[in-house]
Amino acid sequence: MKCYIKGLICLSTAFSIVSCTLTELTPEQIQNELKNPGRIRTRCPDVPADSLEMLSRIQSDKEMMLLNQIWFKDGNFVLGLSRNDAMDLGIPEEMYDRFLNYVNKANEYIK
Numbered sequence: 001m002k003c004y005i006k007g008l009i010c011l012s013t014a015f016s017i018v019s020c021t022l023t024e025l026t027p028e029q030i031q032n033e034l035k036n037p038g039r040i041r042t043r044c045p046d047v048p049a050d051s052l053e054m055l056s057r058i059q060s061d062k063e064m065m066l067l068n069q070i071w072f073k074d075g076n077f078v079l080g081l082s083r084n085d086a087m088d089l090g091i092p093e094e095m096y097d098r099f100l101n102y103v104n105k106a107n108e109y110i111k
Contacts, residue, residue: 062091066099075110077103 058064069081079100081089086096 062089062095063099065089066091066095070099070103077106077110079103 058068066079066081066086069079071078071080081091081096083093083096087093
């Protein structure tokens with residue numbers, strides 16, 4: 001039960017982080033962005049906007065890669081990355097198994 005709760009907390013935190021990542025820009029903001037390249041605007045006020053570094057972290061952090069591959073499809077959570085693809089990306093097998101377990105436990109909970 002404790003592991004299940006940790007998994008749900010991890011999933012909800014991940015979804016919060018991902019939802020704070022990028023926003024659509026208005027035409028005025030696009031003009032401003034052209035004057036200041038290399039910055040990403042975020043929806044969360046506490047996340048630094050100087051974010052080529054943040055984008056790089058999101059794209060290279062192994063846990064973030066796995067979190068970005070958790071989808072809710074047809075009433076179930078799905079880990080959209082195969083074990084072999086995860087290994088090819090350098091994601092440790094035990095980390096993959098942990099996230100797969102989180103997804104399976106979340107699916108058990110919602111049924």
